[in-house]
Amino acid sequence: MEGVKTTVSQRPLVIFTKSSCCMSDSIITFFRNFGANPAIHELDQIPRGREMGQALSRLGYDQTPVVFIGGKLMGGVNEVTSHHLEGSLVPMLKRAGAIFV
Template sequence: MERVKRTVSERPLVIFTRSSCCISHAIITLLSNFGSNPAIPDLNQIQKGREMEKALLRLGYDTVPVVFIGSELVGGVNEVTSGHVEGSLVPMLRRAGAIFV
């Protein structure tokens, strides 16, 4: 869990993903199109990725992507998409300093 906490504290936007996940790619594209530059730890490729995956599971997420904005857990694809549709996603990104426009 410490590794996840450290990772999300280092950047305003973190998207945990797996290289094989097309939904992760869609969320990365969505958030990047707002002008963000997310940290994207790929759980298949990083050292101790399996350990981080287990920590995310303890937070209630057994699938990727898992998105943190401003060190706060936003959630997975459903929560990010809902936030976008409701109009709360961009203000959240601004408050965290992940985007500036």
């Protein structure tokens, strides 16, 4: 769990993915369209990726992508979409320093 905590504290927008996940590509593009530059960690490509995946699983996320904004767990695609539709996503990104406009 410490690896995940350390990783998400280093950047305002962090996305854990797997290289085989098509939704991961979509969510990355979604955030980039807002002008964000997310830190992307492909769990099947990085050292300790399996350990981080297990930590995310303990948080309730067995599938990728898993998004953290400002060091806080946002969730997966459904949660990100819900926040966007509610109008709360962009303010969260601004407060975290992930976007500036």
